Amino acid sequence: MTLNTLSTGLDTIWVVLTAAMILLMEGGFALLEAGFVRHKNNVNIIMKVFVDITIGTLCFYLAGFALMYGVDFHGLIGTNGFLISGHLSHLNQSISTDTFWLFQAAFVISVISIVSGAVAERINFRAYILYVVLMTTLIYPIAGHWVWGSGWLGKLGMQDFAGSAVIHALGGFSALAAAMFIGPRIGKFTPKGTSTIALPSNLPLASVGAFLLWFGWFGFNAGSTLNATDGRIGHIAIVTMLSAASGGATALLYTLFRYNRSDAPAVINGSLAGLVGITAGCAYVNDEFSVLIGAVSGLLMITATHWLESRGIDDPVGAFPVHAVSGMWGTLAVGLFASDDGLVTNGSWHLLGIQTLGLLILCVWGFGLTWFGLKLINLWIPVRSTAEEEEIGLDISYHGIIAAYQAHDFLKEEDYFSRKDED
Template identity: 75%
Template structure:
């Protein structure tokens, strides 16, 4: 075995393992979102995550990967590589094409799962499947091409190592568009402008989900080196840990001293905000700046969560504050703190300008294409569940489950859907 073959083998093992870690994050999304919503919608959350994994994987294989990494026209969109066929020799890696596709497929699944939480408890399941197809086959892959597939933003010098902008800001603004389009949950906001608090159904479950996401994030960030021998891996892992800890600590202390209690959902989302914030610059910033990035991300998440409530926008799991706002901040932070080109490292204003331009384009793309996509889906199937479906819960309405946690042993095999209705 040659040194090159050994190097390639190690890189392949590294990327496959980190891809598996990223895929495990879907378990984190499922538990986090199920813990934040009411019991009657727990199964629906799980089924949406399964739709992300199953439908999203197939759409990305058939269409999305080619649009993202195929040979492009005008630096805008890929034109080959569908089902990983055709000439993809322009992709030069030490790993195989199959390995690289697996890693990228794990990323695309994460994008659609961001939107899942923002529309929890009131989206028609059929409409969600159609939107998942749109996001994984078109919206994300085209935007990803602009930055990572040799497109025009990457050529300008836009820096996003593991996806604060391409994945989280884009996905977060798509989530905002979907939440506005579909409207708030029934009874969430009162006519006089006040809002009701929907208590999480299972905070221990949500916290385990957050820990799984935290674990998977090491694969998300460090795995983006695509090389087991990249000396940056240790530093990337350290700044990922520091930023997550800082985001959680900032929200813990802020809520403790302002409200005289430390709010558990805020701390959970604060840690996730820190993870999102460092994702763009994990290979470019120092330890100290990582702590600062995480703390600011956590606090911004709190302020924007309150802003959404004031504007009457219902986001049950905080998808927009956690992913969009922290993703935007993390991408700007690269322009400020990057050791190569950052404003605070004598890099001037060029990188800041490129980062802002990229963010504007990516966020607008996610928001507008989601809005238009849902308008189109509305012509095919209702996007929102009916009032009756929402009232009895989407678990019964779309999946024939009385509850996520069953107390009886057996039901009639003939027609479990009618049995579920009779239980109600």
């Protein structure tokens, strides 16, 4: 066995294992979102995650990967690699194309899962399936090509190591567009515009989901090296841990001293915000700056949550504050704190300018394409559930499940698949 063969084998094992860690994050999304929504919509949340994994994976296999990583066409789009076939030697990876595709497929599933939470409890399940096709085939792959697939933003020098911009800011602004397009849940805001609280169904479940996401994030960030012998892996892991801890601690202390109680949903989302914030710069910033990035991410998440409420925008799980706002900050933080060419560290404005331009482009792209896509879908299938479906719950309306946590006697098959509002 040659050293080259051994190195390739180690890289393959590393990438496959970290891809599996990222895929486990879907379990985290499922538990987090199910815990934040009401009981009558728990199964619907789980089913949307399965749509992400099943439909999203197939769409990325058929076309998304090619548009993202195919041979570049004028910096705008990939042109080959459909069904992972054809000439792909330009990728120039030590691992096989199949291995590389698996890792990237795990990323695309994470993007669409961000949108899922923002429209929880009121989106038509069939319309959601169509949106998943749009996101995983076009919206994310084309944006990803611009930064990671030899596209124009990457050529300009934009730095986004594991996706604060490409995944989280893009996904977060797509989530904002979807939440605004579909409107708030019935009863979320009073006629005077005052926000009411929809009590989460299971915060312990949501916290377990957050822990799974935290675990998977080490695969998300460190796995993006695509190299088992990369000397940065340990550093990437520690700044990921520090930023997440800082984001959660900041939210914990802020709510404790501001409201005289430590708010569990805020602490959960604060930790996730810290993870999002460090994703772009995990390979570029030092330990001390990672703590600062996490702390600011936690504060921005809380501020953005209040901003949404004041604007009458309903985001049941905080997808926009956690992913979009923290992702924006994390992307700009690279331009500020990157060890080699950050504004604070080296006095250079160049990288910060590129980061700002790329961020604006990706946010507008995600928001605009999502809004336009949902309008097209709405011409064919109503994007929003009916008032009756929302009132009785999407579990029974779309999946025939009366209650996720209750045992029932045997039902006839025709009763199980009916959509009657009966127990």
